[in-house]
Amino acid sequence: METLQINTESKKYPVFIGNTVLDGLAPFIQDLSPKVTSILIISDETVNRLYFQGTAEKLESISRSLHSFVIPSGDREKSFDNYYKCLTFALERGLDRHSLIIALGGGMIGDLAGFVAGTYMRGIRFIQLPTTLLAHDSAVGGKTGINHPLGKNMVGVFHQPEAVFYSTSFLKSLAEEEWRSGFAEVIKHSLIADEAFYHWLVNEVTEIQKIPDEKLAYILKTAIAIKAQVVAQDERESGLRAILNFGHTLGHAIESKAGYGAISHGDAVSIGMRFALKLSESISGKNLHYIAINKWFRKFCYPVIPPQLEAEALLETMKRDKKSTMGHVKMVLLQEIGQACVQEVNDTLLLDSLEEFIMADKEQNSE
Ligand SMILES: NC(=O)c1ccc[n+]([C@@H]2O[C@H](COP(=O)([O-])OP(=O)(O)OC[C@H]3O[C@@H](n4cnc5c(N)ncnc54)[C@H](O)[C@@H]3O)[C@@H](O)[C@H]2O)c1
Incomplete structure (x- = not known):
């Protein structure tokens, strides 16, 4: 496993890269302070089908309530509509200021879920679980946001994750x-x-x-x-x-x-x-x-x-x-x-x- 440290002015956080990094996810979350009250995994339909179950199993040792919100796949879904739906879901499930969002997906999900985390109750914590090669870029650096019909990534906030767990095992199922x-x-x-x-x-x-x-x-x-x-x-x-x-x-x-x-x-x-x-x-x-x-x-x-x-x-x-x-x-x-x-x-x-x-x-x- 490789570990890189990201040192920005607002936050320092690790990027774990390797085949088995998800084994460290639950202990990492357990150690977060203040304690995480509930977890919301946001993913798209393709990634959810392939990797939600395995990821949820890695979190079994954590006794907090785990919620999942799934949106259709594809960049057109990085939209106001889905952003609003995520916020509504989070409110309905009672996520609070100490809840944690996990972005399980490629850059589309990382940007959208990061934006939800960056704005829900003026900002809660999130973790990036990138699942595409492209997401080596999008998961690091804290740019989050959504598209507007008049321009790409036109609405968003800077919001750094708590950590990035880059499991290379996810990449095996990527299309050419x-x-x-x-x-x-x-x-x-x-x-x-x-x-x-x-x-x-x-x-x-x-x-x-x-x-x-x-x-x-x-x-x-x-x-x-x-x-x-x-x-x-x-x-x-x-x-x-x-x-x-x-x-x-x-x-x-x-x-x-x-x-x-x-x-x-x-x-x-x-x-x-x-x-x-x-x-x-x-x-x-x-x-x-x-x-x-x-x-x-x-x-x-x-x-x-x-x-x-x-x-x-x-x-x-x-x-x-x-x-x-x-x-x-x-x-x-x-x-x-x-x-x-x-x-x-x-x-x-x-x-x-x-x-x-x-x-x-x-x-x-x-x-
Ligand atoms: N925030 C940033 O700094 C930054 C940087 C670069 C790109 N981006 C954004 O990232 C987005 C593009 O990211 P992307 O290419 O990862 O797109 P994506 O998240 O839409 O993923 C591409 C496709 O691959 C599928 N997929 C994802 N993981 C998979 C897996 N492991 N196996 C099989 N299929 C899988 C998805 O369902 C989707 O259909 C764009 O919206 C772009 O603007 C952001």
């Missing part, structure tokens, strides 16, 4: 596209902060779904450590933390315009990263390996930009991105592989670059 989606965030962490890790990934990972356990453990530990370092310096994204949004300015716009859940988060981010990389090359005049990285992404079957999306509509959505100020888009760009910065990019350059990018992707798709 979910491995790919999660791996996009792994690639992101390497590109923004760790050139050696990027080269390691290129050389050592040949098939995303068949990563041997010891390599998977190394990947999770390295990627989470990068995220931990960034959030330790800037918990509330007043500066540095924005680099974690590499690929997300366009990625979020794609998710929002295509309809939440129509394209996976990681697939959308992979397109956003290619765009940001291309733009970084044209602004800096440097060779940042766009051609090689584009080929690498194609090898792993990351998609091209959905052909029905238009540059102007995407730009309008990008202007609502949380990094934007007064309608000016700020992009996370690379200065080098492993070194990111945030830069304002004017509308004309963005629109021209987007049109060129969409055209190139269409050609690539028809090859």
Whole structure:
């Protein structure tokens, strides 16, 4: 088992990574102070079917009342409606200020359940039990929230969990596209902060779904450590933390315009990263390996930009991105592989670059 410590200004907490970490869940909860009065597990239908029973068994030694709320699977469910339903359920079951919420699921559940925990009675404790590869990113750092039809993750709070129990045994049942989606965030962490890790990934990972356990453990530990370092310096994204949004300015716009859940988060981010990389090359005049990285992404079957999306509509959505100020888009760009910065990019350059990018992707798709 690996243990990483997350040190943010508001809270310090552990991330346990490994096959058997859930054995430590009940003792961890027993030790929390003040004592936990009741537990609510929030999960989605797929995860509930696969893992609720096993998780509940791990909690048998705790004599508090255990409740379960299940919502349908998919990113469109990270909604006001489900947020409201969770709050109603929690009130009906009498959860109080010393209750604990457990987010059992991928990033969708982690964000939604974390937001419920962050706002119920002005904030109660929660624990993340991530079940996807992508959730190595979402479960750490304390960003919680839900989508609005006009923009991804537009409503939320910063609320750090008490702990993250990352059981790699959950990952075995992930579908191929979910491995790919999660791996996009792994690639992101390497590109923004760790050139050696990027080269390691290129050389050592040949098939995303068949990563041997010891390599998977190394990947999770390295990627989470990068995220931990960034959030330790800037918990509330007043500066540095924005680099974690590499690929997300366009990625979020794609998710929002295509309809939440129509394209996976990681697939959308992979397109956003290619765009940001291309733009970084044209602004800096440097060779940042766009051609090689584009080929690498194609090898792993990351998609091209959905052909029905238009540059102007995407730009309008990008202007609502949380990094934007007064309608000016700020992009996370690379200065080098492993070194990111945030830069304002004017509308004309963005629109021209987007049109060129969409055209190139269409050609690539028809090859
Ligand atoms: N808070 C943050 O810092 C942060 C960072 C990155 C992404 N996110 C958010 O995370 C979300 C994407 O996360 P995700 O890709 O994990 O999505 P997800 O939670 O929707 O999971 C993807 C799919 O996999 C299924 N699934 C989950 N675990 C499974 C398992 N072990 N076996 C089989 N199927 C399983 C789910 O039911 C779902 O259908 C987005 O909403 C994104 O905005 C948040």
